[in-house]
Amino acid sequence: MREFKIFLVVACFTALTYWGVEPYAHSVMKPHVAPANFDFEQEDINFAKKILAEKEKALELAKAENNETNVESANKALELAKENLAKQEALWASVAKIDFNSGNASEGKAFFETNCVACHGAKFDGIEGAITDSSLGVLPPDLSSAGLIYDEKFLAALIMNPALALKVDHKFGDAFLMTPYNAEVSGENEDVANANIANVIAYLKEIGIKYQEDFENKTKALLDEKYAKLTELDEGTKKVLWQKDFEFAKDKNNFIEACGRCHDMKYDSFTAVSAKNDLKAYLGSNPPDLSMMIRSRGDEYLHNFINNTQKLLVGTAMPRVGITEEAQASVVAYLEKVGDSKKEERESLGLYIMGFFVILSIFAIAWKRKIWSKLH
Amino acid sequence: MATSESRRSFIGFAFGGVATVGGVFSLVAMKKTWDPLPSVKAAGFTTVDLSGMNEGELRTIEWRKKPIFILKKDANMAKDEKRDVIVDNATYTVVIGLCTHLGCIPAYAPSEGLFKCACHGGEFDVSGKNVFGPPPRPLDIPPFKIEGTKLVLGEEGPEYQKMIAEA
Amino acid sequence: MAHITKANGIVDWLDQRLAVKKLMNVLMVEYWIPKQINFLWAMGVILTVLFTVLFVTGLLLVMYYKPDTALAFDSVNKTIMQEADYGWLWRHMHGVAASVIFLIIYIHMLTGIYYGSYKKGREMIWISGMLLFVVFSAEAFSGYMLPWGQMSYWAAQVITNLFGGVPFIGDALVIWIRGDYAVSDPTLTRFFMLHVCLLPIVIIMIIAFHFYALRIPHVNNEIAEELDFDLEAQKYKNGDTKGSKVIPFWPAFLSKDFMYICLFMIFFFYLVCFKFNFAMDPINFDPADALKTPAHIYPEWYFLWSYEVLRGFFFDIGSIKAFDIGLAAFGIAQVIFFLLPWLDRSDVVKPAHARGKFFVWFWILLVDLIVLTVYGKLPPTGINAWIGFGASVVFLALLLVVLPLITRKEKE
Numbered sequence: 001m002r003e004f005k006i007f008l009v010v011a012c013f014t015a016l017t018y019w020g021v022e023p024y025a026h027s028v029m030k031p032h033v034a035p036a037n038f039d040f041e042q043e044d045i046n047f048a049k050k051i052l053a054e055k056e057k058a059l060e061l062a063k064a065e066n067n068e069t070n071v072e073s074a075n076k077a078l079e080l081a082k083e084n085l086a087k088q089e090a091l092w093a094s095v096a097k098i099d100f101n102s103g104n105a106s107e108g109k110a111f112f113e114t115n116c117v118a119c120h121g122a123k124f125d126g127i128e129g130a131i132t133d134s135s136l137g138v139l140p141p142d143l144s145s146a147g148l149i150y151d152e153k154f155l156a157a158l159i160m161n162p163a164l165a166l167k168v169d170h171k172f173g174d175a176f177l178m179t180p181y182n183a184e185v186s187g188e189n190e191d192v193a194n195a196n197i198a199n200v201i202a203y204l205k206e207i208g209i210k211y212q213e214d215f216e217n218k219t220k221a222l223l224d225e226k227y228a229k230l231t232e233l234d235e236g237t238k239k240v241l242w243q244k245d246f247e248f249a250k251d252k253n254n255f256i257e258a259c260g261r262c263h264d265m266k267y268d269s270f271t272a273v274s275a276k277n278d279l280k281a282y283l284g285s286n287p288p289d290l291s292m293m294i295r296s297r298g299d300e301y302l303h304n305f306i307n308n309t310q311k312l313l314v315g316t317a318m319p320r321v322g323i324t325e326e327a328q329a330s331v332v333a334y335l336e337k338v339g340d341s342k343k344e345e346r347e348s349l350g351l352y353i354m355g356f357f358v359i360l361s362i363f364a365i366a367w368k369r370k371i372w373s374k375l376h
Numbered sequence: 377m378a379t380s381e382s383r384r385s386f387i388g389f390a391f392g393g394v395a396t397v398g399g400v401f402s403l404v405a406m407k408k409t410w411d412p413l414p415s416v417k418a419a420g421f422t423t424v425d426l427s428g429m430n431e432g433e434l435r436t437i438e439w440r441k442k443p444i445f446i447l448k449k450d451a452n453m454a455k456d457e458k459r460d461v462i463v464d465n466a467t468y469t470v471v472i473g474l475c476t477h478l479g480c481i482p483a484y485a486p487s488e489g490l491f492k493c494a495c496h497g498g499e500f501d502v503s504g505k506n507v508f509g510p511p512p513r514p515l516d517i518p519p520f521k522i523e524g525t526k527l528v529l530g531e532e533g534p535e536y537q538k539m540i541a542e543a
Numbered sequence: 544m545a546h547i548t549k550a551n552g553i554v555d556w557l558d559q560r561l562a563v564k565k566l567m568n569v570l571m572v573e574y575w576i577p578k579q580i581n582f583l584w585a586m587g588v589i590l591t592v593l594f595t596v597l598f599v600t601g602l603l604l605v606m607y608y609k610p611d612t613a614l615a616f617d618s619v620n621k622t623i624m625q626e627a628d629y630g631w632l633w634r635h636m637h638g639v640a641a642s643v644i645f646l647i648i649y650i651h652m653l654t655g656i657y658y659g660s661y662k663k664g665r666e667m668i669w670i671s672g673m674l675l676f677v678v679f680s681a682e683a684f685s686g687y688m689l690p691w692g693q694m695s696y697w698a699a700q701v702i703t704n705l706f707g708g709v710p711f712i713g714d715a716l717v718i719w720i721r722g723d724y725a726v727s728d729p730t731l732t733r734f735f736m737l738h739v740c741l742l743p744i745v746i747i748m749i750i751a752f753h754f755y756a757l758r759i760p761h762v763n764n765e766i767a768e769e770l771d772f773d774l775e776a777q778k779y780k781n782g783d784t785k786g787s788k789v790i791p792f793w794p795a796f797l798s799k800d801f802m803y804i805c806l807f808m809i810f811f812f813y814l815v816c817f818k819f820n821f822a823m824d825p826i827n828f829d830p831a832d833a834l835k836t837p838a839h840i841y842p843e844w845y846f847l848w849s850y851e852v853l854r855g856f857f858f859d860i861g862s863i864k865a866f867d868i869g870l871a872a873f874g875i876a877q878v879i880f881f882l883l884p885w886l887d888r889s890d891v892v893k894p895a896h897a898r899g900k901f902f903v904w905f906w907i908l909l910v911d912l913i914v915l916t917v918y919g920k921l922p923p924t925g926i927n928a929w930i931g932f933g934a935s936v937v938f939l940a941l942l943l944v945v946l947p948l949i950t951r952k953e954k955e
Contacts, residue, residue, distance in 0.1 A: 003581045010583075010650060013909065020917030021844045022821050028921055029839050267621050288829075292620055296828035342624065342631040349632070350816025354809050356398055361805040363391040368798040370387045374784050375578065375795060388794070391801070408628035409603050415626060 103202025134274035137282025147204030577764035642822035645845035692827030847919030855935030
């Protein structure tokens with residue numbers, strides 16, 4: 001009993017130390033953020049409001065300190081935050097007016113071919129974009145899969161005000177690469193412009209679905225061929241491995257579509273499509289290789305960060321990605337499959353080893369008792 | 377440990393036995409860590425396109441860090457049905473370019489139609505058969521598979537299996 | 544020349560040549576340990592097991608590790624963690640064991656302090672143990688550098704910089720240690736040498752000495768009773784195993800230790816497979832970048848208390864710079880425990896709960912160490928800096944002033 005009491009004391013002090021240096025210390029050091037929200041309208045407005053509240057607090061503090069220069073700069077920051085909130089509200093209010101259900105894909109295609117091809121292609125539908133390298137800083141994305149992996153409201157916001165929707169206005173302002181399209185810019189009637197946006201998104205969605213179907217069929221054919229050769233495996237294992245390979249290929253493709261224009265994945269032999277020096281000139285630094293991100297950041301951070309880059313890394317040049325919840329889960333799954341490829345093995349083997357030591361402990365206790373029976 | 381003889385009970389052996397099982401498993405895991413990496417194993421396949429070769433030409437390529445001699449036989453060179461590799465109606469000698477005596481790389485002397493080893497004077501003919509000196513057997517033939525005009529080294533095709541079965 | 548006869552078995556054959564029976568008797572069967580001990584006395588054997596784990600897994604890791612700043616990160620995170628079969632297991636075991644070994648060392652040390660096992664003939668055990676602690680710290684630090692991640696790089700930067708505080712030769716010393724003007728490739732390769740060659744050899748030698756130092760004054764016991772080991776051993780050998788106050792190292796003591804080791808291993812592998820972030824900081828999975836300091840840098844948890852003593856003194860006093868005061872306090876913290884047998888002025892050897900004021904002193908010290916550890920990790924801003932300062936002052940006062948005072952009184 002006495003032994004047990006001593007053990008409790010040791011365990012309690014150990015647990016206290018652990019709690020202090022791990023969960024507690026990290027909760028102090030990590031910024032607290034709201035979880036990822038895939039309703040981008042809500043996310044952006046809430047985020048702008050939160051910044052506004054912070055700036056108000058900072059102003060009050062500065063006033064209390066009675067430091068004039070601080071008050072002035074806090075005032076300026078507050079004005080900017082207010083302006084930003086107003087911009088966000090205006091943008092999302094105009095997105096809300098678009099009727100996505102009435103979009104007409106074939107009209108959207110016509111619109112795409114006259115307006116978007118100056119930069120973007122849709123190779124899957126046989127449309128080549130005019131810019132095929134990263135000389136502008138980054139390769140303009142081919143939009144074959146855009147309708148599938150990006151949220152429709154985000155796409156609309158992106159078309160109407162690219163810098164703001166991508167959250168890079170702090171860096172590029174109005175001088176952002178992509179020209180906006182909205183009633184104000186084009187001089188059209190608002191209904192006409194909104195219908196055009198709805199049409200082009202309907203078109204992207206239509207080819208997105210076909211693109212994905214085509215990709216899956218091709219992958220299936222490749223895998224069938226690969227597994228037909230592996231005659232030494234039995235059917236059960238083949239099926240499991242086939243399915244794993246298939247999921248991996250889908251996740252990897254989503255990663256390439258969403259992240260692959262800028263980021264490398266060295267441990268999966270993937271190199272970004274844009275040229276490194278172009279990216280560096282454009283963004284200010286080279287985008288990091290993502291091979292070990294799952295271990296260095298963890299999946300919660302990655303989910304929050306991809307959802308709203310400014311939330312966790314204020315001032316970063318990385319744009320908000322705007323992918324749907326499903327596509328984001330797939331991208332993070334890919335990061336985990338590459339960066340923490342042994343996770344499954346680790347967790348199952350862990351249980352086996354612990355089980356082994358439970359059994360060994362039983363024998364060890366029995367043996368100790370046997371020997372000590374002569375000593376007590 | 378003589379004095380503990382009497383204490384060596386069944387239960388002590390049982391404990392030792394279970395611990396040994398754990399030890400064996402960890403040794404197996406350690407052995408697997410020593411195995412060649414998957415990337416090393418995957419690099420064990422080399423594909424060569426033979427379509428551009430001239431008659432009488434010798435090409436040396438690397439496969440699993442070893443030299444491979446590929447000789448396209450011309451009309452004057454003796455054929456050897458047991459060792460010749462027929463790709464696209466042409467006859468080739470495909471051998472690992474390491475002397476079967478002690479592993480030096482023999483040099484090809486086209487005028488004599490011989491592979492001569494500088495180390496101990498072993499000689500092999502154009503089919504890779506040992507004709508002089510200490511080498512105990514002909515040059516080894518690497519596993520290969522014929523795919524059109526290409527040769528995949530490292531994979532065992534039907535022609536290779538047939539050759540091995542006959543040898 | 545010994546008289547060799549025809550052996551009646553392998554043991555006998557070996558015994559005639561190597562005296563294995565006598566050796567086993569001296570080392571195991573007739574090495575007497577007090578009977579009245581609790582599980583805290585198993586920490587030594589657990590440490591030996593953990594060191595063995597570190598040694599064996601380390602050998603497996605060296606097979607694939609490349610000590611080169613261009614290759615180190617990928618050789619660890621790709622080749623070892625993803626490609627080599629079970630490479631991840633050895634790395635996780637190595638990292639977690641390196642962290643957990645310090646927990647056990649601290650428990651082992653505090654046990655020694657609590658039961659008074661550092662004095663009255665046991666000084667050399669204590670000093671060799673403290674030496675082990677210091678060399679283990681160097682071993683842990685040099686090992687932490689090898690994966691060449693962000694924490695590896697910046698920890699190396701900060702710790703090597705500390706030597707710049709040495710009077711007169713500081714700057715030259717820093718360059719000498721790094722082998723370059725900044726932490727770089729030569730730094731990595733020399734710390735690799737230290738980690739896999741020199742320090743392990745030193746550790747093994749000190750462990751042997753530590754064990755040897757136990758033989759003459761013998762292991763202490765739960766009530767710090769002075770035993771006549773010869774008398775008790777004779778009792779045991781005469782068959783009075785129940786009445787004797789000692790037990791043989793083998794099999795009695797070890798059977799108990801094996802039991803604790805097995806139970807401990809369940810916990811250990813839980814950490815290795817499911818809860819490893821405390822020992823393998825996520826930030827270290829970012830490759831080293833000399834142009835970007837991480838937002839928070841902190842040492843591994845077991846260095847935090849002395850790190851906090853270092854930075855606890857954050858303001859200049861008169862003409863003495865904060866950096867120098869901190870460094871001096873840090874220097875004192877590193878060596879102060881070596882002097883424990885002499886800072887304790889009393890010759891009473893008893894468990895702390897039988898020593899009144901010493902008992903209170905012990906728990907205040909423990910709490911202070913935990914406060915230092917936790918605040919050593921928190922950002923040193925606002926109130927945190929003052930708590931860190933207070934705890935550092937308390938630490939120094941406890942050892943340099945309070946302990947000699949209360950133990951002198953105890954003697955009278």
